[in-house]
């Protein structure tokens with residue numbers, strides 16, 4: 001079907017040209033540049049549709065080929081079905097060691113049906129590379145920071161969602177086969193597309209004793225009958241059969257586990273946390289991400305994309321984990337979250353356990369809990385977008401009515417399957433109809449690029465505020481006996497500290513170091529200066545030439561002092577996992 005459509009558009013495009021003539025570039029520099037996008041990008045990508053795994057790989061390859069000095073394509077591992085989990089590393093590779101720069105990790109699509117996280121991720125890689133030469137702010141960002149972008153961490157089930165009949169909510173799981181109903185068989189009773197239209201919708205049966213009725217405002221929508229009113233239909237769940245004859249319909253679908261309940265932080269067995277699977281990181285795609293993150297201690301911030309609801313979420317996922325989040329880290333989270341609320345109209349900055357639901361073993365919690373990485377999950381797409389807040393929720397009586405009204409007014413009824421009769425082997429004559437899989441969780445074409453851009457901007461500001469460490473000021477003083485006292489102040493001109501309070505408290509990562517070396521000098525003593533005015537210092541007796549530092553605070557400084565026998569010049573070396581590797585030469 002898809003190939004057929006592609007072929008048709010190929011035939012249609014050359015109208016007005018000589019047949020067979022190749023159009024090299026459809027747009028020229030004479031078009032007036034709309035701000036916020038490259039006018040003549042090296043890689044043309046339509047940001048008004050959704051791409052499957054093969055197309056994602058193709059887009060990643062095109063970006064990497066067009067910008068070899070800014071983008072590199074690799075794979076962090078393989079999915080259950082052997083698909084590469086693509087990684088685009090985006091930075092200025094000509095400046096500094098890329099894996100020593102403060103890093104921002106971004107992934108999408110852990111829940112396979114939550115499709116658009118992959119598009120936002122790829123848009124980010126595309127936007128950064130296309131704008132490096134054009135926008136000073138982007139150039140500075142890529143000179144000093146590195147992005148690790150994994151568009152989909154659930155490629156098998158992404159393709160299942162796209163190419164197989166599904167609801168807007170399935171598969172969600174990955175595709176490791178599991179026996180959901182305990183009958184010894186795996187994945188033997190999934191949905192069934194009774195009319196072959198590619199959508200799994202609802203089943204209803206006429207029933208004078210049923211408690212449901214068509215909504216008087218839009219008969220395509222089913223609503224509950226009033227309490228004192230007879231209904232006309234019984235609802236029978238999602239389109240499907242009892243495939244294995246056990247008296248249940250659709251009870252053992254592909255999967256099922258929830259990949260976002262399987263991470264090795266506050267993991268709970270499935271009788272406590274539904275979908276957690278057999279043990280933490282039993283799911284290979286999650287393990288690949290964790291191993292990549294463990295091998296990249298420069299990752300200081302992370303972002304995962306889900307849908308939907310218009311949320312900027314932080315952990316903890318469970319109330320019993322609140323103490324992990326201490327005050328100084330929360331100030332950083334709040335700063336970034338509130339910034340996000342400005343950029344993302346209709347989105348709210350929320351805490352998972354408090355404002356959403358309890359979830360153990362979530363990705364967002366592992367990143368922060370196990371690695372001290374400031375991490376957000378954005379729930380992309382919000383009902384605010386239907387009528388941009390112009391429609392009073394009270395008037396609509398229910399969110400569903402807005403969904404149907406938007407479908408009628410702006411999608412011209414493309415988003416919903418009208419009720420139609422089918423014969424069902426178990427239920428007899430029934431009707432099927434309702435919301436298509438492409439509607440309600442993913443934006444329609446004309447709103448997708450806006451969503452990509454605004455969410456990307458949120459992550460770019462997060463990356464911008466990763467530590468930027470510099471040798472701020474130096475004072476060299478000659479002392480008697482061929483000694484020199486060297487005072488160095490290292491500053492961080494961004495909001496995120498070089499180590500989060502959580503990782504300092506739990507010693508998750510080694511401390512930062514500030515060192516000094518000089519060919520003509522020997523270090524006699526080294527101090528952390530706590531108060532230069534009152535001359536309060538703390539000496540580091542062992543290896544004074546390399547002073548261990550707890551952290552360089554956000555928008556803050558660290559003051560160190562050495563006594564050296566001899567004289568300069570000296571080299572100052574700042575060595576921080578998440579703050580980067582900086583050297584500065586000073587005269588003495």
Ligand SMILES: [Zn+2]
Pocket residue numbers: 111114260306307
């Ligand atoms: Zn999700």
